[in-house]
Amino acid sequence: MAEAMIREPLAASHDLKSTIVASVRGLLGEAKAPIALHEPDFAGQEWNYVKDCIDTGWVSSVGSYVDRFERQISDFTGCGHAIATSNGTSALHICLLLAGVVAGDEVLVPTLTFVATTNAIAYAQAAPHFVDSEEVSLGVDAEKLEAHLRVIAHVRDGVCMNRLTGAPIRALVVMHVFGHPADIEGLIELARRWNLVLIEDAAESLGSYYGGRHTGNFGRIAALSFNGNKIVTTGGGGAILTNDPVLGKRAKHLTTTARVAHRWNFEHDEIGYNYRMPNINAALGCAQFERLPTMLQQKRNLAACYEKAFADVKGVRFLREPPGTSSNYWLNAIVLDKRISPCRDDVLGALNESGYGSRPLWTLMHKLPMFRACPRMDLALAEAMEARLINLPSSAKLGA
Incomplete structure (x- = not known):
C-alpha cells in the first residue's frame, strides 16, 4: 500500500511534466537554443x-x-x-x-x-x-x-x-x-x-x-x-x-x-x-x-495562445487578466492545482532543461532574512501561490 502511494505521485509528476512541456513546445516549437523568459526586442530606430x-x-x-x-x-x-x-x-x-x-x-x-x-x-x-x-x-x-x-x-x-x-x-x-x-x-x-x-x-x-x-x-x-x-x-x-x-x-x-x-x-x-x-x-x-503598440499586441497574441494551449490540461490554470481590465501580460503564468503543487519544481526543471526559460514566483518578502521581523497580516494566499505558480517565456516577439 505504501509503495503504491509513492509510485502514484511520481507518475503524476512525470505525466504533468511531459504534458506541460509538450504544451509549451507545441506553441513555441522546439527550443534549438534556449528561449529566454523575457528579452528585449530591438527592431526599430x-x-x-x-x-x-x-x-x-x-x-x-x-x-x-x-x-x-x-x-x-x-x-x-x-x-x-x-x-x-x-x-x-x-x-x-x-x-x-x-x-x-x-x-x-x-x-x-x-x-x-x-x-x-x-x-x-x-x-x-x-x-x-x-x-x-x-x-x-x-x-x-x-x-x-x-x-x-x-x-x-x-x-x-x-x-x-x-x-x-x-x-x-x-x-x-x-x-x-x-x-x-x-x-x-x-x-x-x-x-x-x-x-x-x-x-x-x-x-x-x-x-x-x-x-x-x-x-x-x-x-x-x-x-x-x-x-x-x-x-x-x-x-x-x-x-x-x-x-x-x-x-x-x-x-x-x-x-x-x-x-x-x-x-x-x-x-x-x-x-x-x-x-x-x-x-x-x-x-x-x-x-x-x-513600437510599443505593436509589442503590446504581440504580447496579447501570445497570452491568447497560451490560454488555448492549456485549456484542456488538467490541474493547470492559465492566469488571465482580471474582469474589467486589459493586461499587457508582461509575464505569462500558469497555476497548478493545490494537490499537485509539490510537482512545481519538477515542472520547472523539465521546462528549463528543454530550453524554455521558466521561473517560480519571487521568494515572498516576509521570508527574506532582512524583513522577517517586520509586521505582517495572515499571508495564506500569497504562500499558496508561491508554491503553485510558474512563469513561462513571454518575450513580445514570441507572439509575432
Missing part, C-alpha cells in the same frame, strides 16, 4: 538614436531624448507628469518620500512582489508591513486588508496608527503583478477610509488598463520600470508618474540632486538624489516607445 547621442556628445542626464521620452510616457499613459529616473527602484523611493513617508513609519506592501518594492521602503527608513494578495489579479486583497486594519489599527488625528507597534501607517503600495491590474477601486476606497497615501508600483504594467484608464493614474503617485526585462527597456531606467503638478515639479527637483536652477552656479537647497535618466538611455526608450 534604437541604433540610430543611441548613435546620435554618441555623435553629439549628449549622453548624460541632460538632452533632448530625455524630454522626448518623458512626453511619450505622459502621452501614452494619460498621466499629467512623467519624470524619467535611473531605474524603477529610485522612482519608487522618490514616490515614498513625496507621499510623506519618514523614518519610523510603516508602509503596507504586498509580500508577493519583487524585492525592489520593499527595498525602497527601507531606503526611506520605514518598515514594510506585509499584506496578503487575492487570487484573481495577485494584487493586494482589499477585503482581507480591511479586516486586518480593523483589528490592529485606528485613525487618530487623521493618521492611521498601528495599535500593536505604535507606529504611523503612512501609505499603501499597490503592485500590478505581471501587468495584471490590481483591484484598484477597492483599494482606493480602503486608502480613503484609513487615511493612507496610495502609491502604485506599476513597474510591470506599462500598457495595462483598469476600466479603460492606464495604471499609474489611480494613486497619488506611481512608479514605472524600464529594466532590460520589461516590454519597453532603456537598459536600466524608470519613471515617476503623477497627475499632481506640485508633486511632479518636486519629483524632478529631488531626482536632479535638488539643484537650484542657475546658468553656472551649483546651488542645492535640500538633500537630493542623482536619479535622473541619462540621455543615451532615454534614446533607447524613445525608439522602443515607437
Whole structure:
C-alpha cells in the first residue's frame, strides 16, 4: 500500500511534466537554443538614436531624448507628469518620500512582489508591513486588508496608527503583478477610509488598463520600470508618474540632486538624489516607445495562445487578466492545482532543461532574512501561490 502511494505521485509528476512541456513546445516549437523568459526586442530606430547621442556628445542626464521620452510616457499613459529616473527602484523611493513617508513609519506592501518594492521602503527608513494578495489579479486583497486594519489599527488625528507597534501607517503600495491590474477601486476606497497615501508600483504594467484608464493614474503617485526585462527597456531606467503638478515639479527637483536652477552656479537647497535618466538611455526608450503598440499586441497574441494551449490540461490554470481590465501580460503564468503543487519544481526543471526559460514566483518578502521581523497580516494566499505558480517565456516577439 505504501509503495503504491509513492509510485502514484511520481507518475503524476512525470505525466504533468511531459504534458506541460509538450504544451509549451507545441506553441513555441522546439527550443534549438534556449528561449529566454523575457528579452528585449530591438527592431526599430534604437541604433540610430543611441548613435546620435554618441555623435553629439549628449549622453548624460541632460538632452533632448530625455524630454522626448518623458512626453511619450505622459502621452501614452494619460498621466499629467512623467519624470524619467535611473531605474524603477529610485522612482519608487522618490514616490515614498513625496507621499510623506519618514523614518519610523510603516508602509503596507504586498509580500508577493519583487524585492525592489520593499527595498525602497527601507531606503526611506520605514518598515514594510506585509499584506496578503487575492487570487484573481495577485494584487493586494482589499477585503482581507480591511479586516486586518480593523483589528490592529485606528485613525487618530487623521493618521492611521498601528495599535500593536505604535507606529504611523503612512501609505499603501499597490503592485500590478505581471501587468495584471490590481483591484484598484477597492483599494482606493480602503486608502480613503484609513487615511493612507496610495502609491502604485506599476513597474510591470506599462500598457495595462483598469476600466479603460492606464495604471499609474489611480494613486497619488506611481512608479514605472524600464529594466532590460520589461516590454519597453532603456537598459536600466524608470519613471515617476503623477497627475499632481506640485508633486511632479518636486519629483524632478529631488531626482536632479535638488539643484537650484542657475546658468553656472551649483546651488542645492535640500538633500537630493542623482536619479535622473541619462540621455543615451532615454534614446533607447524613445525608439522602443515607437513600437510599443505593436509589442503590446504581440504580447496579447501570445497570452491568447497560451490560454488555448492549456485549456484542456488538467490541474493547470492559465492566469488571465482580471474582469474589467486589459493586461499587457508582461509575464505569462500558469497555476497548478493545490494537490499537485509539490510537482512545481519538477515542472520547472523539465521546462528549463528543454530550453524554455521558466521561473517560480519571487521568494515572498516576509521570508527574506532582512524583513522577517517586520509586521505582517495572515499571508495564506500569497504562500499558496508561491508554491503553485510558474512563469513561462513571454518575450513580445514570441507572439509575432
